[in-house]
Amino acid sequence: MKKRLLALASELSRRGEPYAVATVVARKAPVSAQIGDAAIISAGGTFEGWTGGACTRATVAAEAARAIADGRPRLVALAPDPATREREGLVVFPMTCHSGGSVEIFIEPVLPAPRLLVFGLSPVARSLVRLGKALEWETAVVDADAAASSFPEADVVATDPKDARLTRPWPSVPVFAVVATQGEWDEDAALAALALAPDYVSVVASPKRFAELAEAVKGRAPAGALAGLKNPAGLDLHAKKPEEIALSILAEIVQRLRAPGAAAARPASFALPTAAPAEATDPVCGMSVTIAGAKHTAEHGGRTWYFCCARCRDRFVAAPASFGAAVSP
Numbered sequence: 001m002k003k004r005l006l007a008l009a010s011e012l013s014r015r016g017e018p019y020a021v022a023t024v025v026a027r028k029a030p031v032s033a034q035i036g037d038a039a040i041i042s043a044g045g046t047f048e049g050w051t052g053g054a055c056t057r058a059t060v061a062a063e064a065a066r067a068i069a070d071g072r073p074r075l076v077a078l079a080p081d082p083a084t085r086e087r088e089g090l091v092v093f094p095m096t097c098h099s100g101g102s103v104e105i106f107i108e109p110v111l112p113a114p115r116l117l118v119f120g121l122s123p124v125a126r127s128l129v130r131l132g133k134a135l136e137w138e139t140a141v142v143d144a145d146a147a148a149s150s151f152p153e154a155d156v157v158a159t160d161p162k163d164a165r166l167t168r169p170w171p172s173v174p175v176f177a178v179v180a181t182q183g184e185w186d187e188d189a190a191l192a193a194l195a196l197a198p199d200y201v202s203v204v205a206s207p208k209r210f211a212e213l214a215e216a217v218k219g220r221a222p223a224g225a226l227a228g229l230k231n232p233a234g235l236d237l238h239a240k241k242p243e244e245i246a247l248s249i250l251a252e253i254v255q256r257l258r259a260p261g262a263a264a265a266r267p268a269s270f271a272l273p274t275a276a277p278a279e280a281t282d283p284v285c286g287m288s289v290t291i292a293g294a295k296h297t298a299e300h301g302g303r304t305w306y307f308c309c310a311r312c313r314d315r316f317v318a319a320p321a322s323f324g325a326a327v328s329p
Helices: 003-014 054-070 123-134 186-195 207-217 242-257 310-318 320-324
Strands: 019-028 038-042 047-049 074-079 090-094 102-110 115-119 138-142 156-158 175-179 200-203 279-281 288-290 296-300 303-307
Touching: 003 019, 003 038, 003 047, 003 102, 019 054, 019 074, 038 054, 047 054, 054 074, 054 102, 054 288, 115 123, 115 186, 123 138, 123 242, 175 186, 175 242, 186 200, 186 207, 200 242, 279 303, 296 310, 303 310, 310 320
Parallel strands: 074 090, 115 138, 115 175, 138 156, 175 200
Antiparallel strands: 019 038, 019 102, 038 047, 074 102, 279 288, 296 303
16 A cells, blocks of 8 residues: 555544545456555545546445445445346446446455543553553543553553543544542542543442442532443452453443444444435546546536546537537537
């Protein structure tokens, strides 16, 4: 993949934005795309790279959006005779170019990792960070006395619960919070965790201590927020050691994360297209051109004409009558 695409992928990942990578894996000449050509499509619809130009771009963009939405990769083909290319695992679309070639493109979604927010410096908190990183989640530690040197595995070490780095980076990113302060600043930590609106928040405390905490913050928490506090924290694994308690909590989080319908319950990170983009036919070469965002256009005879490239546009402008007759007004 070209350096500029790698840089874009790195930047999107750093910002916690989902995207898809589309790679040409097979071709049948004549087509402009070569094996290994690639593009990155962001959740916002930005298309950077090359998979074959106007003949493939609209289809690749739409399928990339669907891949980001459902989290599943797909192999798509564009061919002039779709019925002859059908096989298991391949989704075939008609090739709109008249060249007669075909192309296969693998589209892989890259979704942000879940985020684990750990409040406190207790042994359970330390174990949560270590195990969270083993799951390849983004982990953050929150405590006034937290030091980066004490949590080398953590992605974020924050001393202020209002640190901007703790906010959800993208609407679809699942966020889980665990209050493991265990007597140090339990009430304030619980309120800070609830303020970040995580998908899950649990408190590591005995039932008696949790009841005291809930009573103490009752008048300070947003209406209905206390119902979201989970205690006991984690699945009942009869855990004793800090590492075992952390494991039980992460097991409970994974159970919720993978539950049927869990992904659909989170906000969509972008608008999934419901219909193919409107297209026009280039009157010079006959290629299909996506109208939205078209770069090469010309006005003639009271209408707008769309072109695949500047060369086709220039030929049309020089002698529009030579091409206008080929396309119905």
